[in-house]
Amino acid sequence: MIEFRSVRKEYADGTVAVGDLSLVVPERSTTVLLGSSGCGKTTLLRMVNRMVDPTSGTVLVDGRDVKEQDRVRLRRSIGYVLQAGGLMPHRSVLDNVATVPRLEGATRRAAHARAAELLEVVGLDPALGRRYPGQLSGGQQQRVGVARALGADPDVLLMDEPFGAVDPIVRADLQAELRRLQAELGKTVLFVTHDVDEALRLGDEVVVLRSGGVVAQQGTPAELVAAPADDFVADFLGLRSRQRQLSVREQDGRRLVVDADGRPVGVLEGSLEGSLEGSLEGSLEGSLEGSLEGSLEGEVPGA
Amino acid sequence: MNLFLDAWRWLATGSNWTGDGGAATRLVEHLLVSGLVVGIAAIIAVPLGVLVGHTGRGRTAVVLAASAARAVPTLGLLTLVALATGIGLTGPVVALVVLAVPSLLAGAYAGVESVDRVTIDAARAVGMTEAQVVRRVELPLAAPLLVGGLRSATLQVVATSTLAAYTADVGLGRLLFAGLKAREYDVMLASALLVVALALVLEGLLALLQRLVTPRTAAPAEHARPARNAHPSSTVAEKSPTERTS
Numbered sequence A: 001m002i003e004f005r006s007v008r009k010e011y012a013d014g015t016v017a018v019g020d021l022s023l024v025v026p027e028r029s030t031t032v033l034l035g036s037s038g039c040g041k042t043t044l045l046r047m048v049n050r051m052v053d054p055t056s057g058t059v060l061v062d063g064r065d066v067k068e069q070d071r072v073r074l075r076r077s078i079g080y081v082l083q084a085g086g087l088m089p090h091r092s093v094l095d096n097v098a099t100v101p102r103l104e105g106a107t108r109r110a111a112h113a114r115a116a117e118l119l120e121v122v123g124l125d126p127a128l129g130r131r132y133p134g135q136l137s138g139g140q141q142q143r144v145g146v147a148r149a150l151g152a153d154p155d156v157l158l159m160d161e162p163f164g165a166v167d168p169i170v171r172a173d174l175q176a177e178l179r180r181l182q183a184e185l186g187k188t189v190l191f192v193t194h195d196v197d198e199a200l201r202l203g204d205e206v207v208v209l210r211s212g213g214v215v216a217q218q219g220t221p222a223e224l225v226a227a228p229a230d231d232f233v234a235d236f237l238g239l240r241s242r243q244r245q246l247s248v249r250e251q252d253g254r255r256l257v258v259d260a261d262g263r264p265v266g267v268l269e270g271s272l273e274g275s276l277e278g279s280l281e282g283s284l285e286g287s288l289e290g291s292l293e294g295s296l297e298g299e300v301p302g303a
Numbered sequence B: 001m002n003l004f005l006d007a008w009r010w011l012a013t014g015s016n017w018t019g020d021g022g023a024a025t026r027l028v029e030h031l032l033v034s035g036l037v038v039g040i041a042a043i044i045a046v047p048l049g050v051l052v053g054h055t056g057r058g059r060t061a062v063v064l065a066a067s068a069a070r071a072v073p074t075l076g077l078l079t080l081v082a083l084a085t086g087i088g089l090t091g092p093v094v095a096l097v098v099l100a101v102p103s104l105l106a107g108a109y110a111g112v113e114s115v116d117r118v119t120i121d122a123a124r125a126v127g128m129t130e131a132q133v134v135r136r137v138e139l140p141l142a143a144p145l146l147v148g149g150l151r152s153a154t155l156q157v158v159a160t161s162t163l164a165a166y167t168a169d170v171g172l173g174r175l176l177f178a179g180l181k182a183r184e185y186d187v188m189l190a191s192a193l194l195v196v197a198l199a200l201v202l203e204g205l206l207a208l209l210q211r212l213v214t215p216r217t218a219a220p221a222e223h224a225r226p227a228r229n230a231h232p233s234s235t236v237a238e239k240s241p242t243e244r245t246s
């Protein structure tokens, strides 16, 4: 569990990155910090492993104030996927993934064996291990970043826009893989993104931040979409954008979900006779706000 | 009457190389003095340069001091120190150290400073101590520029170590001054050529060293590798011969 208690961060130049924020990240769940660029997401994340010290307030990991813990020990016990990747260019991929176990005194052999396993866990061919980061694609590097973060088998995982540098298809792939991983490993994950779809897809809880590190709303993805607290959240989630104003249209015997411009975004599955029928009736008029989750396949026919 | 031919003849005469003040002894002395000077300069400059590069503090002061040191006339400083300490090696060594420090300092701190901030931040973030950040990340990545500084310092010192003969009975400078005194221009030219040759050899060796310390950022070429993704695992794993030891 991670807990922020009234944390504030004012940088030396007077920038207030985080105003006064309190937040609990429950054990074994994924909490997503969602907000636009510069709203303090990275700052918050780095408070957890003491890469940033809050100006005031406390951060607790598993009930212990991080300020009272040794920085180096703390950092080794927390997995951190950096926004910019941050792999060591002069070390092989395998060495990169083995970094923390090696620092902790594991033998080279043991650390490498574990690293090779981790490459597989994140869906990379272990043969890539002997390459150098510069010889990998952006998406492969990001997977290596995730593997490195998993290196010491941490309970807490901080992920700062880990899938930022890849195209939408690879991104969706990585997101699916993270969900699978999370289902298997059950880490406490604090995940930062400015991508609404990513937040809704990955978060058990989503925290929408406005600039200056202020919580605009916190809730499950369904809660946010169903009942945005205010215009800011509704706008940020894009609930009023034409792409999220969904309705159902019948074509060739199938029910297409289309956006406000009539562009198809998916197919409505499930029994059309029973209970669904009634609920659809009502929403056909306006939009399908809130029922995004689960019902959409996400595939765009003909794309 | 060709001076170069005479110099060559002098160099080719075995008896000129042997004995107490022979060319061989002078060459070794020259090398030892240069080595001593570069060694002392490195002990002073490299840690300081790495510290400045690592912390980013004191940069202006160091740049200023290095420029000032560059402006000091070596011969003048040598004379001053020699006047204070008397005849011997102290004067030339001090003067030559002052000559060598700026290049080494610049190489060290420019090298460390050139390391990507993101890489250093990441090293810290995964739990390296400051010492580990320096040893495992900054120094390896700074090594090429650092050795570059060593290279130019060595070149300057080897060329200028002839001055040591002003106040001490050492080095190839002795032959140079002896030739000057006796108007034996072939000896002068021969010793000058020896200095140049020594400088060139060291330059070659250090260039090689520079190549050796340049960190690998690419695995050895994977020859005749099947198309990407075609056979993902086995082939690659067997082919790459070496693993860099750290």
Ligand SMILES: Nc1ncnc2c1ncn2[C@@H]1O[C@H](COP(=O)(O)OP(=O)(O)OP(=O)(O)O)[C@@H](O)[C@H]1O
Pocket (backbone or CB within 6 Å): A011, A012, A013, A015, A016, A017, A035, A036, A037, A038, A039, A040, A041, A042, A043, A044, A083, A194
């Ligand atoms: N070291 C620093 N010194 C001064 N200001 C900083 C520093 N780091 C961040 N800031 C400022 O603090 C604010 C929050 O920065 P932060 O990096 O936390 O944003 P972010 O939400 O992660 O943005 P992005 O999505 O672009 O990564 C920004 O206004 C930024 O300019």
Ligand SMILES: [Mg+2]
Pocket (backbone or CB within 6 Å): A041, A042, A043, A083, A160
């Ligand atoms: Mg950020």
